[in-house]
Amino acid sequence: MREFLVLFNHAPTSPDRVRLKDLPGSGRFDLVCRVTTQALLYSHGVRTDTVVHLLLRGPDDPPKTITVTGRRVRRLYPDERTTAIHLRRALEADPDTEPHPGIFVRRADLEDLLGEMKGAKLYYLSEDGRDLEEVEPEPDAVFVLGDHEGPTPEQDRLLRRHADAVISLGPIPYHADQCIVILHRYLDVKRPPEYAHGPSNVM
Amino acid sequence: MREFLVLFNHAPTSPDRVRLKDLPGSGRFDLVCRVTTQALLYSHGVRTDTVVHLLLRGPDDPPKTITVTGRRVRRLYPDERTTAIHLRRALEADPDTEPHPGIFVRRADLEDLLGEMKGAKLYYLSEDGRDLEEVEPEPDAVFVLGDHEGPTPEQDRLLRRHADAVISLGPIPYHADQCIVILHRYLDVKRPPEYAHGPSNVM
Numbered sequence: 525m526r527e528f529l530v531l532f533n534h535a536p537t538s539p540d541r542v543r544l545k546d547l548p549g550s551g552r553f554d555l556v557c558r559v560t561t562q563a564l565l566y567s568h569g570v571r572t573d574t575v576v577h578l579l580l581r582g583p584d585d586p587p588k589t590i591t592v593t594g595r596r597v598r599r600l601y602p603d604e605r606t607t608a609i610h611l612r613r614a615l616e617a618d619p620d621t622e623p624h625p626g627i628f629v630r631r632a633d634l635e636d637l638l639g640e641m642k643g644a645k646l647y648y649l650s651e652d653g654r655d656l657e658e659v660e661p662e663p664d665a666v667f668v669l670g671d672h673e674g675p676t677p678e679q680d681r682l683l684r685r686h687a688d689a690v691i692s693l694g695p696i697p698y699h700a701d702q703c704i705v706i707l708h709r710y711l712d713v714k715r716p717p718e719y720a721h722g723p724s725n726v727m
Numbered sequence: 728m729r730e731f732l733v734l735f736n737h738a739p740t741s742p743d744r745v746r747l748k749d750l751p752g753s754g755r756f757d758l759v760c761r762v763t764t765q766a767l768l769y770s771h772g773v774r775t776d777t778v779v780h781l782l783l784r785g786p787d788d789p790p791k792t793i794t795v796t797g798r799r800v801r802r803l804y805p806d807e808r809t810t811a812i813h814l815r816r817a818l819e820a821d822p823d824t825e826p827h828p829g830i831f832v833r834r835a836d837l838e839d840l841l842g843e844m845k846g847a848k849l850y851y852l853s854e855d856g857r858d859l860e861e862v863e864p865e866p867d868a869v870f871v872l873g874d875h876e877g878p879t880p881e882q883d884r885l886l887r888r889h890a891d892a893v894i895s896l897g898p899i900p901y902h903a904d905q906c907i908v909i910l911h912r913y914l915d916v917k918r919p920p921e922y923a924h925g926p927s928n929v930m
Contacts, residue, residue, distance in 0.1 A: 547806055554806035558761075567875060567900035602902060603750055603757035604807045672770060695923035696915045697770035698908075699805065705901075705908040712899045720898035 526711060527644070527666040528563050529577040529637060530700050531675050532556055538584040539615040544608055551582045555671055557607040558701035563708075564594045565602050566719075571708075573717050577637060578611070589632040590614045597626030634679055638686050641666050648683045649703055653690035656710060661691065663715045667707055669700045729914060730847070730869040731766050732780040732840060733903050734878050735759055741787040742818040747811055754785045758874055760810040761904035766911075767797045768805050769922075774911075776920050780840060781814070792835040793817045800829030837882055841889050844869050851886045852906055856893035859913060864894065866918045870910055872903045 535551040536542055547554035556578055563576035574594040581587045590611060592600070600607065610624055617623035619631045638646075645665035653659075661667070668683055675683060684690060693706050712720065738754040739745055750757035759781055766779035777797040784790045793814060795803070803810065813827055820826035822834045841849075848868035856862075864870070871886055878886060887893060896909050915923065 545808070547808065548804060554808075558805075562905065565902070566905070567902050569900075601751060602761075605748070605750065605757075694912060694916045695919040696912075697772075698912070699768070699770050702765065702769070702908045702912075705905045706912045709897060709899075709901070709905075709909045713897045716898040 525664055526571070526574045526708070527577065527641075528559070528574070528704055528707075529579065529641075529666060529668045530556075530559050530671065531579050531634065531669070531679060532581065532671045533673065533676060533679075534582045535578075535580040535671070536582045536584075537580045537586045537588045537615060539612045541583060542608060542612040542615065544605055547604060547608055552672060553608055553611075554604050555700060556580070556611060557604040558699075559704060560592055560607050560611065561600065561602050561604075562701040562704045564592060564597065564600060566708075569719055570594050570597065570600065571717070572719060574708075579632070579634060579637065580615075581633070587631065587633040588615065588619070589630055589637060591628045591630075593626045593628075595626070598624070600626075634682060638682065646687050648687035648690050649693065650680075650690050651692055651697055653692035656691050656693055656707075659689045659691050660714075661689070661707075661711075663711045667691075667704075669703055671700055728867055729774070729777045729911070730780065730844075731762070731777070731907055731910075732782065732844075732869060732871045733759075733762050733874065734782050734837065734872070734882060735784065735874045736876065736879060737785045738781075738783040738874070739785045739787075740783045740789045740791045740818060742815045744786060745811060745815040745818065747808055750807060750811055755875060756811055756814075757807050758903060759783070759814060760807040761902075762907060763795055763810050763814065764803065764805050764807075765904040765907045767795060767800065767803060769911075772922055773797050773800060773803065774920070775922060777911075782835070782837060782840065783818075784836070790834065790836040791818065791822070792833055792840060794831045794833075796829045796831075798829070801827070803829075837885060841885065849890050851890035851893045852896065853883075853893050854895055854900055856895035859894050859896055859910075862892045862894050863917075864892070864910075864914075866914045870894075870907075872906055874903055
């Protein structure tokens, strides 16, 4: 299984702060949406082997972790607005529920998530890391990324302590959603997933 | 210079068909927007060496080609809605104008564009192509991609005739915007652009 954990320290945790007409001004909720869709969608299909954890730590009710699983999710479309509506509904829901098929919400901060992931191969993406092609990460692994402002120094220390390796994707700093696309393609070539070249499973 | 030419046979060419509340239902204008931003933006910067051509052939006034140049474009943000507003304004404008800094619109179909690109290295992306890493495309080149429905048989024939090579990105079919992210990263590593590791130039 491929897992992505993305840290959004400023993304809203209460639904009324997600304004569909201004997702960038809503704590960069546009980036939260793109991370979700780029993690889970390819052309005409859903990545059934992938899970994405969105750790939201902005106002007014932090922390919340929304987890979207490719195996269960339904009606996930590639555009930001539709995805924002799904995720906003998750912020309206009670913690520890699945308000939409394949979308779960709970109270969990970074320490909790790292605790759950114990035993998994964990890679932390940072510009000062070693080259992707040199590290050769396992396909069954957790990849941890920050948003446009990056993790806090405390989160950074915690992640470096837990990571099997720190990975850099090259000389250009990418958006979190772009990093995910690059990682997926690296893993697709390294070990093609079951849905490779098969019939489309959704949409 | 890196150039991307993306064929959208169903994307609207008249502004009233671009509905901000339903970009997917507007001839998949969400994909047009993501192609634009993924071609031109990295984290906190604009790719000043990149140009993207959006060939739109849907109703009601086809064909139109919108060209966005990284060197000139202003106020380009990564979210779909803001980008849709910019591009819709280009559809409102008279052909052969620059209605927004760095965004040009004109009457041009595939044959016209290929004529202009004569002499440039041209790579056509198709699932039956040769592996990216085997072709080793030049960084100064034009990459031509189809949208979610792909080029027409006639466009496909024309592109194969003009292309220096047909490239496949691997065992998974990607969205056009994902293909662009993958190509950019391949080229970034192969020959880091001027803005690599430099100060952010925009935003």
